[in-house]
Amino acid sequence: MASQKQRKKKEPSSPIRWAAVVFCMAVVLSAGLGLTSEVLLSGAGLLFAVCVLLLFILLGILFDIIGVAVTAADPRPLNSMAAHKTPGAREALRLTRNASRVSSVCNDVVGDICGIVSGVTGAVIVSRVRLAFGVETVLVSVGVTALISGLTIGGKALGKTFAIRRGTDVTYWVGRFLYIFRRRKR
Numbered sequence: 001m002a003s004q005k006q007r008k009k010k011e012p013s014s015p016i017r018w019a020a021v022v023f024c025m026a027v028v029l030s031a032g033l034g035l036t037s038e039v040l041l042s043g044a045g046l047l048f049a050v051c052v053l054l055l056f057i058l059l060g061i062l063f064d065i066i067g068v069a070v071t072a073a074d075p076r077p078l079n080s081m082a083a084h085k086t087p088g089a090r091e092a093l094r095l096t097r098n099a100s101r102v103s104s105v106c107n108d109v110v111g112d113i114c115g116i117v118s119g120v121t122g123a124v125i126v127s128r129v130r131l132a133f134g135v136e137t138v139l140v141s142v143g144v145t146a147l148i149s150g151l152t153i154g155g156k157a158l159g160k161t162f163a164i165r166r167g168t169d170v171t172y173w174v175g176r177f178l179y180i181f182r183r184r185k186r
Contacts, residue, residue: 018101022104022108025109026113029109029110030113030117033117034117037117037121040052041121045128046129049124050125052121056114056117057151058155060115060118061156061159064106064107064111064156065163065170066174067104067105067107068103068163068167069163069164069168070096070106070174071100071167072164073168073170077172078096078168079093081172087180088172088173088175088177088180090175090179091179092171092172092174092176093175095175115152118152123141126141126144129144
């Protein structure tokens with residue numbers, strides 16, 4: 001006799017519940033990344049602040065690539081790999097089956113938070129440049145903002161092209177990472 005859980009079809013969760021989960025995730029990640037940025041940048045020099053900025057931009061680009069790749073991935077090779085028990089293939093399949101949620105978390109939650117934290121880090125860089133060089137012009141702020149926007153948008157454009165062309169490969173490697181991470185966690 002099948003248990004009640006097995007007989008009951010898996011119902012999709014409501015959009016309101018998913019929005020609440022994403023909201024909570026965004027608040028926690030934003031607080032975590034914001035706190036990390038504050039700790040790293042307090043008392044840091046200009047060069048280190050630029051390195052932190054580049055780290056946040058690269059993190060946003062990486063998660064954008066993952067979000068696009070998961071939606072563009074072909075599950076057939078991943079099914080074959082999972083049938084052959086290739087490490088990470090099952091995790092990659094799980095990502096493709098939940099592509100809309102994975103994309104939402106990667107592109108919207110992590111990507112947007114990285115963009116916001118990049119902007120805050122850019123403001124810190126502007127203040128450090130003004131202090132270091134005694135410059136009191138709006139051009140420093142405009143220049144830093146333009147560079148951050150250009151690097152972020154250009155990087156994401158390149159990343160999206162790569163993610164669409166190599167979606168299955170990227171998804172498999174993310175699955176492989178998750179497999180290693182879960183294995184170590186056990």
